[in-house]
Amino acid sequence: MTEMNSYWQERYLHGGRIWGNEPSPTASLAAVLFQRHGVQRVLVPGAGYGRNAGFLARTGFAVTGVEISPEAIRLAAADHPGVTFVQGSFLDAPLKSGSFDAVYCFNILHLFRQADRERFMQRCRDCLRDGGLVFMAVFSDEEPSYGRGAQLEENTFESKPGRPVHYFTAADLDSHFRGFKIIERGQVEDPEDHGGQGPHVHFLRYVAAFRRPRHEFDGERYREAAGHQLEWGEQLIAGLELRGDERILDLGCGDGTVSTRLAERVPRGSVLGIDASAGMINAAQPLARPNLRFVLQDIYAMDFEGEFGLIFSNAALHWLRDHRGLLESCRRALREGGRVRFSFAAAGNCPAYIRAIRKMIAAPEYEQYFQDIEWPWYMPEAGDYEALVRQAGFGEVSVWVENADRTFTRDQLVAGIDQPAIVPFLARVGKADKARFRDQVVQAALDLTVRGDNQFFEAFRRLNVSARK
Numbered sequence: 001m002t003e004m005n006s007y008w009q010e011r012y013l014h015g016g017r018i019w020g021n022e023p024s025p026t027a028s029l030a031a032v033l034f035q036r037h038g039v040q041r042v043l044v045p046g047a048g049y050g051r052n053a054g055f056l057a058r059t060g061f062a063v064t065g066v067e068i069s070p071e072a073i074r075l076a077a078a079d080h081p082g083v084t085f086v087q088g089s090f091l092d093a094p095l096k097s098g099s100f101d102a103v104y105c106f107n108i109l110h111l112f113r114q115a116d117r118e119r120f121m122q123r124c125r126d127c128l129r130d131g132g133l134v135f136m137a138v139f140s141d142e143e144p145s146y147g148r149g150a151q152l153e154e155n156t157f158e159s160k161p162g163r164p165v166h167y168f169t170a171a172d173l174d175s176h177f178r179g180f181k182i183i184e185r186g187q188v189e190d191p192e193d194h195g196g197q198g199p200h201v202h203f204l205r206y207v208a209a210f211r212r213p214r215h216e217f218d219g220e221r222y223r224e225a226a227g228h229q230l231e232w233g234e235q236l237i238a239g240l241e242l243r244g245d246e247r248i249l250d251l252g253c254g255d256g257t258v259s260t261r262l263a264e265r266v267p268r269g270s271v272l273g274i275d276a277s278a279g280m281i282n283a284a285q286p287l288a289r290p291n292l293r294f295v296l297q298d299i300y301a302m303d304f305e306g307e308f309g310l311i312f313s314n315a316a317l318h319w320l321r322d323h324r325g326l327l328e329s330c331r332r333a334l335r336e337g338g339r340v341r342f343s344f345a346a347a348g349n350c351p352a353y354i355r356a357i358r359k360m361i362a363a364p365e366y367e368q369y370f371q372d373i374e375w376p377w378y379m380p381e382a383g384d385y386e387a388l389v390r391q392a393g394f395g396e397v398s399v400w401v402e403n404a405d406r407t408f409t410r411d412q413l414v415a416g417i418d419q420p421a422i423v424p425f426l427a428r429v430g431k432a433d434k435a436r437f438r439d440q441v442v443q444a445a446l447d448l449t450v451r452g453d454n455q456f457f458e459a460f461r462r463l464n465v466s467a468r469k
Helices: 004-017 025-036 049-057 070-079 114-127 170-175 220-226 229-239 257-265 277-289 322-334 351-359 383-390 410-421 431-449
Strands: 041-045 062-067 084-087 100-106 129-139 150-154 154-159 163-166 182-191 197-211 247-251 270-275 292-296 308-314 335-346 395-403 407-410 448-452 455-458 461-468
Touching: 004 070, 025 049, 025 100, 025 129, 025 197, 041 049, 041 114, 049 062, 049 070, 062 070, 070 084, 070 163, 100 114, 114 129, 114 351, 114 383, 129 163, 129 182, 170 182, 170 197, 220 277, 220 410, 229 257, 229 308, 229 335, 247 257, 247 395, 257 277, 257 292, 270 277, 270 455, 277 292, 308 322, 322 335, 322 383, 351 410, 351 431, 383 395, 407 410, 410 455, 431 448, 431 455
Parallel strands: 041 062, 041 100, 062 084, 100 129, 247 270, 247 308, 270 292, 308 335
Antiparallel strands: 129 197, 150 154, 154 163, 182 197, 335 461, 395 461, 407 455, 448 455
16 A cells, blocks of 8 residues: 555544545535536545545435545445445546546545646546536645645645645646636635544635537548648748757647657657647557657646757647646746747637638527537737746747738648538537538638639638747
8 A cells, every 4th residue: 555545544444434424515516516517427536435425426416436445435335325436546546538527526636746636637637528527625725734744845745644735726726727617716614523633624725617628630631631730830840949859849749740840850859749639649650750759648737847848839729728827837848948839820810710610600500509619719819928928937938920821722621621620619519410510611611711713712820939948
């Protein structure tokens, strides 16, 4: 057993049902939220002896609880037969990706140090379906026990051997929810009675959030349609001043073609390409070589620390909504003096296609599929993004917009719509309506861009970013 396993096993062996049988008030808050959004399957990491998991099961949800202590599982199984319990660490438990509608997590995340907190959040993302909910309560920095014990990391202390406790500020908690859309946040007092220690009150912060959708692309079809993205990438690389020994991180590497161009420029260095789409990574893997690797990874979940001299991205980052969190992660991942070089869609990009897709998702026959849609792209103004980069602590910041308008053939324009532009919208449409929706979007875009015989014009605006740590 690890030190943490031993700590909690001993707690339950000697303390039994340490916090009594009543659920936390946060379980009621979560239940109301889950019912409002049609949740059925709920995952409870760190379920303990089941007082909150049992409450959620009695409320009508199908609940799976994960708990590290065998003794806690023994107590929980006896008290809450309606809950499925899995014994083990949530970080390693065998849970199927995307198999839950919601995660309820009470006073668990703060029991980990930073690297494992990042892993914990990634596991929550992995376990949730697209659009799934998470409700999480953690110790606040206003908790009376703040500062007790040896300091392990910023705002993290070990007051008892084997039990680190992190105390969250509001901004700190928000930063853990990269990859989620926060819909509610607040503070709550949670009364507890530890027997001999008597009653006391914990001061908690909580967050409720949706998991942002994973966009799954066909990497091979994207490669066939992405001639203009490749051109942009090659122009971007040509402007880099490289020694040849840099370690480079390529964010949203897609089918890997641009990554190979980067790897050619650093024969004594290396390139790591990451992308959240399995289809993209599958297309990229055959291009791997000794100084070029590809990994399936959500950019929101990257947790590198001082590893790279350059973080590069071409035609990808407009698919991410939380750029404040992105920039914070990039700064952590860079070595001192390292830099970022991005190019992605700016305000005013692809106006014809955007007009076409907005028209179709508002059409009466399709609006049912898009009632709660979150717009999939972030396309900022240069001034707004420059301010964001500076706020993240970067220096030597330069942000500018490039006009990259171009003319396509009909087949080229349609291929670009199919992969990747229409993907996040088509995924929401019912099977019976998919083909018709796709065809109508394509025709609307063609009508708005036609300029002559087999000539279709679209405006492109690229936001260029260069900054140094």
